[in-house]
Amino acid sequence: MTPPVGTALAGYYVAEGRRSGARSTHDDLHAKALVFEHDGITAAVITSDLIAIPADVTSTVRAIVKEQTGIPDHCVMITASHNHSGPALSPPLRADLIAGLVAAAVREMRPARFAVGIGTCAINVNRRKRRPDGSWFGLPFLGQNFEGPVDHTVTVLRFERDDGSRAVLINYPCHAVVLGPNLEVSADYPGATQRFVEAYFGAGTLALFTNGAEGDINPIVHPGPFAEADRLGCILGAEVVKVAEQLTPRPVQRVAAAHGAVSLPVASSPPLEEEARLLAAWEARCRTLRASLSPDAVLDEEMSWTTAQLRHLRRRRFGTAATAEVQYIAIDDAVLASVAGELFTVLGQQVRASSPFAHTVLVGLANDSVGYIPPRSCFQEGGFEIEATPLEPGAGEKLRDAMISGLRALG
Numbered sequence: 001m002t003p004p005v006g007t008a009l010a011g012y013y014v015a016e017g018r019r020s021g022a023r024s025t026h027d028d029l030h031a032k033a034l035v036f037e038h039d040g041i042t043a044a045v046i047t048s049d050l051i052a053i054p055a056d057v058t059s060t061v062r063a064i065v066k067e068q069t070g071i072p073d074h075c076v077m078i079t080a081s082h083n084h085s086g087p088a089l090s091p092p093l094r095a096d097l098i099a100g101l102v103a104a105a106v107r108e109m110r111p112a113r114f115a116v117g118i119g120t121c122a123i124n125v126n127r128r129k130r131r132p133d134g135s136w137f138g139l140p141f142l143g144q145n146f147e148g149p150v151d152h153t154v155t156v157l158r159f160e161r162d163d164g165s166r167a168v169l170i171n172y173p174c175h176a177v178v179l180g181p182n183l184e185v186s187a188d189y190p191g192a193t194q195r196f197v198e199a200y201f202g203a204g205t206l207a208l209f210t211n212g213a214e215g216d217i218n219p220i221v222h223p224g225p226f227a228e229a230d231r232l233g234c235i236l237g238a239e240v241v242k243v244a245e246q247l248t249p250r251p252v253q254r255v256a257a258a259h260g261a262v263s264l265p266v267a268s269s270p271p272l273e274e275e276a277r278l279l280a281a282w283e284a285r286c287r288t289l290r291a292s293l294s295p296d297a298v299l300d301e302e303m304s305w306t307t308a309q310l311r312h313l314r315r316r317r318f319g320t321a322a323t324a325e326v327q328y329i330a331i332d333d334a335v336l337a338s339v340a341g342e343l344f345t346v347l348g349q350q351v352r353a354s355s356p357f358a359h360t361v362l363v364g365l366a367n368d369s370v371g372y373i374p375p376r377s378c379f380q381e382g383g384f385e386i387e388a389t390p391l392e393p394g395a396g397e398k399l400r401d402a403m404i405s406g407l408r409a410l411g
């Protein structure tokens with residue numbers, strides 16, 4: 001799904017250079033589908049090297065998948081690696097091509113065994129940090145808070161077919177932003193991880209990457225050159241291989257799926273019209289600055305303006321409440337528990353700790369995105385994600401509790 005040169009790139013919004021679109025392709029972007037069935041229940045997980053999946057794409061893909069294969073909506077999960085070096089999501093993605101992957105995978109289904117395991121990898125770090133003057137790091141380069149909460153868990157789901165081919169589903173919580181706002185299309189570190197795992201196992205292996213509860217988590221290099229995205233991706237890939245090679249896949253006992261919607265409160269102040277007026281004034285100020293000052297000063301102002309714009313657009317989309325889809329796809333003692341947004345690490349860890357499953361794999365950026373989902377404590381502190389989120393304090397805890405209930409109902 002590599003976009004043509006000139007395509008507008010995702011993330012960083014008006015960051016310098018983003019206005020020109022992609023200048024070249026460094027490495028290809030992919031969408032991949034994994035389909036598994038047991039006892040008449042079939043589930044499909046689609047992964048992609050994209051920043052997010054728009055809700056309308058999800059509903060179109062699910063409608064086509066249902067028509068072509070009979071797999072119902074609650075069994076189809078569509079995820080993004082949160083790649084910031086891929087296309088901006090307008091014009092819309094080709095939902096028919098994404099759906100076609102599932103139909104092709106269904107035709108290719110063969111008897112298989114399954115195993116799940118975890119490893120650890122420290123290429124990620126909490127990114128909420130203040131500068132010495134007390135101000136928060138914001139776009140385009142967030143900070144590195146090595147004392148802050150983080151989750152280094154790598155989860156590996158290994159599907160081994162009787163014919164010797166396999167799929168390795170990887171989960172790791174970390175923004176795909178090693179490259180920063182560069183102008184070449186790339187899948188960033190998750191691309192390198194998937195290539196590493198596929199190269200290690202050789203032909204007949206599909207590696208699929210899903211992100212986790214990554215709202216406040218960045219890579220330890222940000223920004224860096226392509227060599228750094230490769231290096232970090234290979235460190236993660238080596239851990240995936242290490243975990244996968246210690247697993248003994250066995251016949252599957254159970255597949256189950258469910259999904260639901262959680263209504264999250266959206267900030268009501270300032271009134272939307274007033275916010276729109278403030279943003280227009282901000283834009284005018286940025287224009288004046290561009291004509292008069294050093295590019296760095298303009299960038300700072302533009303980044304603050306864009307962060308406010310992001311929040312405003314989401315608030316306008318949602319009104320008084322954002323509906324966030326949550327979805328659970330269980331296979332044996334593992335469950336992919338997905339959120340349509342960017343869950344903060346502590347909330348993800350709390351969900352996992354209260355889940356009845358032995359392996360609860362938080363999957364972020366699935367099926368849609370409502371934006372950042374921080375815990376109440378972070379709202380009190382402030383910072384970039386709090387300025388960008390349309391949600392009100394308490395939304396994160398509400399989502400967490402709904403997920404725990406959903407997992408208990410399925411477990």
Ligand SMILES: [Zn+2]
Binds near residue numbers: 175215342
């Ligand atoms: Zn993000």
